[in-house]
Amino acid sequence: MKTALRFTALVMLAAILAACAREVVEEPAPPEPPEPTERAPVETDRVDPRDYTDARNLDNPDSLLSERVIYFEFDRSNVRSEFRPIVEAHAEYLRANPSARVILEGHTDERGSREYNLGLGERRGNAVDELLQAGGVPSRQIEVVSYGEERPVCRDSNEDCWQRNRRTEIVYTAR
């Protein structure tokens, strides 16, 4: 016990010093994507929101490309027809922009066991993956990551909340 504590202390000390040493030399890292959106409103006047090959539409609220969340029924992983146009728009974008990359984050609601939900979340990510690939997107542009129930967007225990948590998020890591 004592040894464990002492070791933890050492490890933490090292971690803190390492963190300090690193942060002294580096500027703070910029936050992860999503990218800044300030530019978008000015330029979108001239862009056709149905042009799903244009990166500016990713931030254009009038374009389907700005929609990146697909919702699911309880314990289901099929993409409902109302969400297919969103996935198809992203397929078109990814086809036209071969250097673009997406992570499909699969999520579930809080009900049931956590590890089973990791599987369920992955199924939801895979369902969108399959649609993208069916739309001609090479698999190298896509990665599926399941978070199961670990990353809810809403924390109340009711159906309202649960349906917002059962989702796949299309996250662009390169545009």
Add this chain to the structure above:
Amino acid sequence: MSLPEKSCSPSATTVKRTTEKLLRVCLTAALLAALILPALASAQLRIEIVDGVEGAMPIAVAPFAWDSEMPEPATSVSEIISANLHRSGLFDPMDEEQMIERPTRPPEVGFGTWRLLKVDHLVIGRVTDAPDGVGYEIEYHLLDVHTGRIMLSQALPVGPGDLRFGAHRVTDAVYERLIGTPGAFATRIAYVVVTDQDGDDELFELVIADADGHNPQTIVRNTQPILSPSWSPDGRQLAYVSFATGRSHVIVQDLYTGQNRTVSSDRGINGAPAFSPDGRKLAVSLSRGGSPDIWVIDLENDRREQLTQHWTINTEPAWAPESGRIFFTSDRAGRPQIYSMRTDGSDVRRETHEGRYNARPAFGMDDRHLAVVWSDGNNDFRIAIHDRENERLRVLSDGRLDESPSFAPNGSMVLYATRENGRGVLAAVSADGRVRQRLVLSEGDVREPAWSPIIR
């Protein structure tokens, strides 16, 4: 409590400060962290009895004599033993103020007095410095008040910092002598605490504490999810799932050296670790970009063997303690149910039939009783014990979102996660459903409990 790591992170305004000054601040913070480290561990779980047994056994633990050069700790050994017995729900220990006599050796006991006080059993003892000068010795006796017989006598050597654990070991011995099954007081629990940070990020901490909630220590903290802690059979290592890299991976951490290694970080899910009974292998669930299947990783040579090959979800492996079969959750029949197989993946059998949802199998001492997360198809998820001998399922919990059952190593209680007023808390229920406890933290969400094996 603010974390020392935080004090080192420069905000946008501090970045321009000179290197020297920052370094000094950081060094101070690091030193401070080292000094206050024990207090750094997260807040302590408070364990409350919700239900005890009707007619719990009346017992008295008289204050132990303190015959040591060292200062006596604030909570005495006898108080710890008394609290342990009370918490089990099976004993009704007498308050210290009601004790007219305070014997510390068998010849000092006036049995008539204790009979009048209506206790059945008496525990007495003393704490001395160890003969070799390192640590202590707890000498104790368990006495039958009615016959005047000594039922148990022992001198237990304990390390300098292990007095609390020594008291737990005494309780284990007393419990076993009176109940007939080994105690599980000298054990630990692992759990995950999630707290909201300033801003959006949550903080996930993997904590281990003594089974009575004391001595909590954070062994990992991260802003990415941590789940599924699982103890090695010798209680030295903990396997768990971390998302620290943004993707799931399985880590095995040595609790004594602090060393950890990533044992699986394949594409897709790396989850649900479970040590084999001999501690040499780790069963996991890996999806490798397809669907999750059960694999076994040999921890010595890293060799992997795939046990299931099915397009459905196959996860949450658990090794049965007697047969060594691997139980797991699969939705191959449409909904999650428990299946079992041999360790080579052959002879797959469906184990549960009752209810629409059975998942996360957990064993105690035998293959007969299997704790699961159960649902009959409405919105409620409860903890149940499936009795494999008579094929009966007994629902033990009454929450709506109960999960992650974990047996005490003596099979007496099942620890699980539940929600209370929108907050994650832990609860424990005896295998017969009669004793109930709540384990509550003052702040944060507690989840993913795992009860350690008996630590020798």
